[in-house]
Amino acid sequence: MIEAELKARVHAPEVLMRQLDERATARVEVYRDTYYDRPDGSLDAADQELRVRTVHGADSTRTVLTFKDAAVDAVSGSKPEHETVVEDADQAHAILRGLGHVPVIAFEKRCRNYDFVARGRRMLATLVRVPEIDGTFLEVESIVEEREVSAALDDIRAVLAELSIGPEDLTRDTYTAAVTAQRG
Template sequence: MFEAEIKFVAGPDFRLPEGTGAVVLVEDVYYDAEDGRLAAAGRELRLRREGGRTRLTAKAPPFDAATASKPEHETAVADAEAAAALLGMLGFQPVLAYAKRCRRARLRTDGLDVELTAVTVDFDPRLFVEIEHLAATREQALAALPAIRALAEGLGLAEECAEAYTDLARAAGLGTPPA
């Protein structure tokens, strides 16, 4: 899948549209090889726990540098501890962990199904709003970006943040960079 996503910095009074869910705690742990080859290649390997569910995600380098939108493959994991042990046996170690508090809404705009997520992270005081659409192809994902920007403008969101949470977390002093 190709995740067409733009992250915005929102003001403290920003509210999601109708259909907003409850706040959910999301715990992310990022893994890399000891030599840091995934990060060096612009790739990410993440184990995410959210609401009693766990997912393993592999992300390729961005296909759109301006938004950091990335191709990704994701699968459900039945046992988070076993998955972490398996990653360790394969030579991957945890290099970064952080928590996000997310509130989501789904809607349709310009023929696209999009998810809006209001996000706070435990290392940055700002409120972020992610608007994303999952597409089957790179071309479809790139074509979705103008619709995402138009929706954001209608919601009063103007300040894009192309930095990944992983980069923001490392800048805040979190994580252990690979050797």
């Protein structure tokens, strides 16, 4: 499956939060992400990602192991995504290190997630703040078959337009690159 996703810089986060609160009930979560690579950096070189994410919510904590393959859409950066919940975060980290992967960066994302249906698609909108970088971001995604990526991205663009997010607000900048730059 492909994570068809667009990400935008948000200029009026409070206004956007109110709009999203009208669409769905927010789920406030803190993500603790650790990205891994091979010692030679070959995952990054191949536009692939390997991540352990521990999600702390109001009522629970869960850990998800994710592999994202190279982008299938150059404009959006949408990627095939494979993930599974793991029972023990420490063991997931130990397994990846045991297989020779090395942690390259770890950081926190503070998220406000909204699940809703728009244009006949299940979508997830996430307002994101990363304490180490300036700004608020909005990610809107839908998990689709590869043949649906273009149409899903069009639907996501329509939802963004309804939220007063225009093409000029879109960004392909990654949190990993921004945090790396901030840390120097």
